[in-house]
Amino acid sequence: MYLGLDLGTSGLKAVLIDENQALVAEATAPLEVARPHPGWSEQMPCDWLAATEAAMAALGARADLSGVRAIGLSGQMHGATLLDASHEVLRPCILWNDTRAAAEAAALDADPAFRSVTGNIVFPGFTAPKLAWVRAHEPDVFDRTALVLLPKDYLRLWLTGEAVAEMSDAAGTSWLDTGARDWSAPLLAATGLSRDHMPRLVEGSEVSGTLRDSLADAWGLPRGVPVAGGGGDNAASGIGMGVVRAGDGFVSLGTSGVLFAACDAYAPDPATAVHTFCHALPETWHQMGVILAATDALNWFARTCGTDAATLTGGLGPLQAPGRPVFLPYLGGERTPHNDAAIRGAFARIDHAADRDALARAVLEGVAFAFRDSFDALAATGTRLERLVAVGGGAKSDTWVRMIATLIGLPIDLPQAGDYGGAFGAARLGMMAATGQGAALATRPPIARSLDPVPALADAFGEAHATYRATYTALKGLDR
Known part of the structure; x- marks a missing residue:
């Protein structure tokens, strides 16, 4: 069996599929969005972990998880999750639909290198302008930032201990060379960062790490279960469909x-x-x-x-x-x-x-x-x-x-x-990572x-x- 975890804006969804990609069980746990000022949208990363625990407890009550062979991840894109050198969260995550960084986005977009390298406008909801906003308005937080993760990749860090991102989600940061599928050092430098602040990159169908033994034991999964790179919510939905x-x-x-x-x-x-x-x-x-x-x-x-x-x-x-x-x-x-x-x-x-x-x-x-x-x-x-x-x-x-x-x-x-959305696509990506079958598994529903x-x-x-x-x-x- 294969487990897909989809960290959405309004909830965390877990699905379990069998070897034939048939749904075995599913569970969800709700999430709330904080809007402390007009145009702001935030969540506490600790709430994502609590939602995962709740969804996994519900899933475990509905199905035997001892046969899980791999896990895939999907999640809301663009969120700026800032961690210090000890991997402690420094502030609430600034979400994809937060528009506070409009001025910073326009300033970065005025540099032609961003569109040339990333293939995209620098939108206010993307990750890079959010870091530029933090640098300007919360300099103490910026100076303490040692690692920048997207939401599902913070979940991965908790699951595996590995700081990893994958290409589809990373492409929405305004820091990825989208054609070369690698971080761009010049674009990172434009926001005061370097490769040292970034997680390593894998493809969505590759193994990114293995589930921590403590979580495997608590949830009734085998030890050593691989966790696939996964995908941003829409890319994972594309895999699912x-x-x-x-x-x-x-x-x-x-x-x-x-x-x-x-x-x-x-x-x-x-x-x-x-x-x-x-x-x-x-x-x-x-x-x-x-x-x-x-x-x-x-x-x-x-x-x-x-x-x-x-x-x-x-x-x-x-x-x-x-x-x-x-x-x-x-x-x-x-x-x-x-x-x-x-x-x-x-x-x-x-x-x-x-x-x-x-x-x-x-x-x-x-x-x-x-x-x-x-x-x-x-x-x-x-x-x-x-x-x-x-x-x-x-x-x-x-x-x-x-x-x-x-x-x-x-x-x-x-x-x-x-x-057949993000959680199902994430489970398929886990299946690809475990079996090496790749795109052949991504059939239409x-x-x-x-x-x-x-x-x-x-x-x-x-x-x-x-x-x-x-x-x-x-x-x-x-x-x-």
């Missing part, structure tokens, strides 16, 4: 929204604000359009209405032409295609007829329009998608998925019951059905998307 070859992609409707395309070669185009990262398999890459609030936007509106997302959207019925209200889902800024940390969400074009259902539908439409923006940005790089799979909690809504399918003009497959675009609504959604883009242009600048 078999999205590893050019033309394959997925739509992730989670807290954030991702339109993910596998690539056979490294072909960056930073000006589009598309992310170009290493994939979790050797000599492969991927591109992503990323929106910062997908289900997060829907959950926000549901809370505002005093209900939950399922109740809010349950009575909306099948897909129909867009309504008059327009919603911009930029609750904490936006990445693709705007690279705009200051923009904030808004409702526009509201009239007396705009009841709760109309506004809820506008939220779904706004997120779908943001996916269309990412699709257009990917197309501008020359990347072509041939088929898509939907993943994430929002994919349970046929109306939402069909809305996106109509906007991008491609059918979207829905897997059979089961979660069984597809239950496909949701096709609705041609009769294509023009209406296209016109509504144009209005959405015009609304962004009109709003831009008001939050500066």
